[in-house]
Amino acid sequence: MKVVMVGSGYVGLVSGACFAELGHSVVCVDKDTSKISDLLKGRTPIFEPGLGEMIDRNIAADRLSFSVSIAEAALGTDAFFIAVGTPPRPGDGEADLAYVRAAAAEIGACAPPRTVVVTKSTVPVGTGDMVESLVRAAHAHQDVEVVSNPEFLREGSAIRDFMRPDRIVIGTDSFWAGSVMEELYQPLTVQGATLLRTSRRTAEAIKYATNAFLATKISFINEMADFCEATGASIEEVAKGMGLDRRIGEAFLKAGPGFGGSCFPKDSMALLATAHSHSVPLRLVESTIAVNEARKRAVGRRILNAMGGSVHARKVAVLGLTFKPNTDDVRESPALPIISSLQSSGAKVVAYDPEGMRRARAYLRDVAYAADAYECVEDADCAVLVTEWDEFLGLDFRRIASAMRQRVFIDLRNAVDVPRLTAAGFAVHRIGHAPTPNPPTGSTAGPGSREPRIVSANGTPQVGLEIAREAFGGAALRAAKDY
Ligand code: UDX
Numbered sequence: 001m002k003v004v005m006v007g008s009g010y011v012g013l014v015s016g017a018c019f020a021e022l023g024h025s026v027v028c029v030d031k032d033t034s035k036i037s038d039l040l041k042g043r044t045p046i047f048e049p050g051l052g053e054m055i056d057r058n059i060a061a062d063r064l065s066f067s068v069s070i071a072e073a074a075l076g077t078d079a080f081f082i083a084v085g086t087p088p089r090p091g092d093g094e095a096d097l098a099y100v101r102a103a104a105a106e107i108g109a110c111a112p113p114r115t116v117v118v119t120k121s122t123v124p125v126g127t128g129d130m131v132e133s134l135v136r137a138a139h140a141h142q143d144v145e146v147v148s149n150p151e152f153l154r155e156g157s158a159i160r161d162f163m164r165p166d167r168i169v170i171g172t173d174s175f176w177a178g179s180v181m182e183e184l185y186q187p188l189t190v191q192g193a194t195l196l197r198t199s200r201r202t203a204e205a206i207k208y209a210t211n212a213f214l215a216t217k218i219s220f221i222n223e224m225a226d227f228c229e230a231t232g233a234s235i236e237e238v239a240k241g242m243g244l245d246r247r248i249g250e251a252f253l254k255a256g257p258g259f260g261g262s263c264f265p266k267d268s269m270a271l272l273a274t275a276h277s278h279s280v281p282l283r284l285v286e287s288t289i290a291v292n293e294a295r296k297r298a299v300g301r302r303i304l305n306a307m308g309g310s311v312h313a314r315k316v317a318v319l320g321l322t323f324k325p326n327t328d329d330v331r332e333s334p335a336l337p338i339i340s341s342l343q344s345s346g347a348k349v350v351a352y353d354p355e356g357m358r359r360a361r362a363y364l365r366d367v368a369y370a371a372d373a374y375e376c377v378e379d380a381d382c383a384v385l386v387t388e389w390d391e392f393l394g395l396d397f398r399r400i401a402s403a404m405r406q407r408v409f410i411d412l413r414n415a416v417d418v419p420r421l422t423a424a425g426f427a428v429h430r431i432g433h434a435p436t437p438n439p440p441t442g443s444t445a446g447p448g449s450r451e452p453r454i455v456s457a458n459g460t461p462q463v464g465l466e467i468a469r470e471a472f473g474g475a476a477l478r479a480a481k482d483y
Contacts, residue, residue, distance in 0.1 A: 001025070001078040001184055006070055006103045007121070008035060010046055010158065010262070010329070011151050012083030015120060017051060018162040020058035022187040027073035028066050039066045047328035047355045050159045070103070074110040078180060081149075082107070082131070083120040086270070093269025094277075095124050104131040108138030116180045117146045122207050122267055124274045128171070128200040145177035148200045150207035155261065156326030167194040171203020208271040212285050215264040217252040219291040225255035225432030235432025236414060255432045257334035257386060257412040258295040260323030265292070265332045296334045299412060300341025306410050306429040307382055312346035315405070317380035319373055320387025322356035330360045334412070335386040339364060352376035354391050374403060382408035388415035397424040 001024050005016035008030035016028040030036050035045050042059075044052040058064035067073050070080070084099035100121060107117055117135050119128055132146040148171030153161045168188065170181045178197055182189070189195050198206070225235040235255045243250025259265070268289050275282045304311055323333035330336065333356075339349050343366060352370040353360065360367075370376035373392060377383050377400050385392055393415055401407045401424040409416070409426040414433075421428045 001180075002076050003027070003079050003081060003184070004029060004070060004073045004077045004107075005081045005083055005120075006030075006107065007082065007084035007099070008032075008039065008045075008066070009083070009085060010048070010155060011120060011153060012081070013039075013044075013046065013055075014048060014051060014153055014158040014162060015081065015083060015151065017054045017058060017064060018159060019184070020061075020064040021054055021163075024063065024184065026058075026064050028064070029068065029070050029073055030066075031068060033068055036066050036068050047326075048158050049156065049326055054159065070106045071110040074107075074112065077112060077115060079116040079118055079184060080107045080111060081118045081120045083151075086121050086123055086266075088266045088269050089273075092273050092276075093266070094273035095122070095266075095270040097123065097127060097130070100127065100131065101134060104134040105138050108135035108144070111135065111144055114143050114176070115145075116177045117144060118149045118181070119146065119204075120149055120151050122150060122211075122263070122270070123148075123204060124270060125201050125204040125208070126274075128204060145172060145174040146200070147172040147174075147177050147181055148203035149181065150203060152207075152210065155329055156324060163188070165193050167196050169196050169198065169203045169206050171198050171200040171206075173199060208267055208274070211264055211267040212271050212282075212288065214252050215259055215268050215292070216284060216288045218254075218256075218259045218264075219288040219295075221253045221255050222258065222295055222431075223291055228432045229434050232434040238432075255414065257299045257338065257431075258292045260296075260330075260332035260334055262329060262331045265289070296337045297341070299334060299338050300345070302429070303338070303342060303382070303384060303410055304345060306408060306427075310345070311342055311381070314347050314381040315379055316342050316347045316349050317370075317377040317383040317404075318342075318349055318351040319353075319376060319383060319385045319392050320356075320389055321351055321353035321360040322387050325387055325389040326355075328355040328359055330356045330363060333360075333387075335360075336363050338384070338386060339367060343367075350376050350380065353387065354389055356387075374399060378403045380404045381406040382410060384410045384412065385415060386412050388413040392416070397421055397426070401425050 003019050003024050003026045005012045005026060005028045008028040012028060016026045020026040038045050042056060044055060055064060082100055082103045084103050086095040086097060086100060089096045100123060117131060119131055128146050128148050135144050135146060150169055152165065165188065168185050170178060172178050182195060185195060221239055224238055228235040228238060239253040242248050243253055268285055272282055272285055307314060318335060318339060321330050321333060321335045323329060323331065342349055350368040350370055352373050357369050373395055383400065383404065397420050407426045409421050410429040412431055414430050418428050
């Protein structure tokens, strides 16, 4: 079948390449001429594991091509996909549908008869009706059907998520449009993928409800992490015990500095805006957002606490800038507010990220960038792991320790085994573990000192709330009140 994918970003490019991989003929269109010229030269504008190879393979097989014009690609198209951005509108966070409208009008002007127009972008419930009226108004034939087919792709594992989906959601009341979509996805359903047929509005709602629920799981476990810090429990063990309950499941229960990315923050705000326009309160979603925003602000204070209350004139090494590993995307990354908070407290920040530094430069000022983690930590007073890249888990921590002025390691993802850090002489600060009673000094374990200082433990520490407040969890407890 022939597919035109309008929008060649994280969603459109992956979806287009995967449809080509499934045997369809795909044209990825984008208004950004530099992006299209990069693609035509074999350069992939985003970092997504496996995407470059898949694009090359399908260009060579003549199943995938690129264009700046929808009309140029329209002849013989079975389905036009709208995969353009729906950025949050400043102020209320409502999804800005300008790109969706433009794509719908342009498709309507050139779509052949009996065409399916598919909204793949995350759009507020009811947007399909608007797209349908735009397409039909611009189109001689009234037999164009608009279908909702939301994506559930995670950056860093987007190809896997497309090729082995938990489910494919198709929202349409049109029998023939539904049949076109079933034919498109037949290479996946024949391998056992579940295809859920529903109404267009329900499909649009499923996307928002899914993302909001996943975000709620994260904010919930992050609050439980603060609770563990105050009560001497272990957040990893709590998450494990919860996750063994089949009704909960273990996924999305990793405590950290808060969720980021181009979806959870944007989609939860857009869901709230839609709910507000229908006078439906979504208090849980409101709290999910509030908890997350407060947490990102609170992390900077945690680092200050770990450094004895001040980072003035100190050098802080930040490991990880992207909102998660295996992507180059720094949108809404916790690293951004963490770094600005450290800088406001007088710290000098050096950062390293395997893929995200180029994009981070647009968001950060006065940050030094290192060529690798070892260079990043040179003469640093503390190291903060913000993104759990595999590369960081394999570091030589003795070498890291000997390069640093002070051996304070703050692991915001609980990603590194504590014994490896303590054996290297680090004072270790983690998320969701009560600190053990230690003098809350930042100047611990200088070079040469072998005395490790664990301010959080896996054991059953005899800590009072005061020690937790003072040594490390304090900011978290105070932030809990901010929520
Ligand atoms: C998300 C949804 O998972 C995906 O289905 C949707 O299509 C797009 O939005 P993405 O934003 O790419 O995908 O990444 P995801 O893996 O969901 O992580 C989002 C954020 O949550 C990241 O900042 C991540 O660090 C954080 N996270 C995730 C946690 O803090 N804890 C977890 O257990 C999982």
